[in-house]
Structure formats: C-alpha cells, structure tokens
Amino acid sequence: MYPERIHKIHIDYQKGIDFVNLSQxxxxxxxxxxxxxxxxxxxLYECFLQRDCLEIAINPLVxxxxxxxxxxxxxxxxxxxxLYRQQELAASIDLSQMTVSERIAFNMDIKYLSLIHI
Numbered sequence: 001m002y003p004e005r006i007h008k009i010h011i012d013y014q015k016g017i018d019f020v021n022l023s024q025x026x027x028x029x030x031x032x033x034x035x036x037x038x039x040x041x042x043x044l045y046e047c048f049l050q051r052d053c054l055e056i057a058i059n060p061l062v063x064x065x066x067x068x069x070x071x072x073x074x075x076x077x078x079x080x081x082x083l084y085r086q087q088e089l090a091a092s093i094d095l096s097q098m099t100v101s102e103r104i105a106f107n108m109d110i111k112y113l114s115l116i117h118i
Contacts, residue, residue: 006059009041017045033067040069051089052082080111 007025011017019038026037048056057075064070083090095103105112 011045017042031063033063036067036069051076052079052086053077054079 007028009021009025019042022038022041023034025041026034029037031037044056044058047053053076055075055077058071058073059075060072062070062072078086078089083093093106095106098106099114101114102112104110
C-alpha cells in the first residue's frame with residue numbers, strides 16, 4: 001500500500017551497523033524518536049547475527065500515540081544449517097506445522113523443498 005515506507009537496510013558485515021543510516025531511516029519513516037528507533041534496529045541486527053537468521057522483518061511497525069514501538073507482525077527465518085549452534089531455538093521448533101515429508105526430511109537432516117503447495 002505504501003511501498004515508499006518499506007526500507008531494507010544493507011549492512012557491511014565487517015563494518016557493522018551505521019547509526020547515521022539508522023537515524024536517516026527513522027527520519028524517512030517519520031519517527032520522531034530517532035534514537036529509540038536506531039536502538040531497536042541495532043538490537044534486531046544483533047539478534048540477526050547471534051541467532052543465525054536468514055531474515056527478520058517487521059510489518060507493520062506501529063508507533064503508538066505514546067511513542068512506543070509495537071511490532072504488530074514479525075517474521076524471523078533461521079538458517080536451518082545453524083540449528084546445532086542454536087540448541088534453545090531448535091528445541092522450540094513446532095513439528096506440527098510441517099508436512100509429513102518435511103518432518104521426515106527434518107529428522108533425517110535432509111534438505112527438502114516441496115514443489116507443490118496444497
């Protein structure tokens with residue numbers, strides 16, 4: 001609906017996060033609390049690295065009249081090849097959300113991609 005309000009931040013892994021860019025994104029989004037927004041994005045980035053994520057998305061990010069941030073809907077995709085390092089997250093995987101074929105492949109540590117979605 002508002003594609004100009006969708007922002008992807010590309011970060012040089014070796015340089016790390018740039019607070020100037022984060023502040024600019026907050027400004028472009030019309031967020032007055034730039035330092036709080038930058039802090040939130042910085043924490044998302046740290047989570048991304050520490051938890052071996054492939055993707056983290058918040059859509060929509062709501063700013064309440066009191067100035068609080070609410071992630072109304074989030075997506076976090078983990079790298080399945082890193083689950084051995086993320087024992088806590090691996091233990092929380094809900095196998096009931098997988099198809100039988102996906103569960104078999106998961107339990108056998110085999111990559112599986114269904115080409116048919118019913």
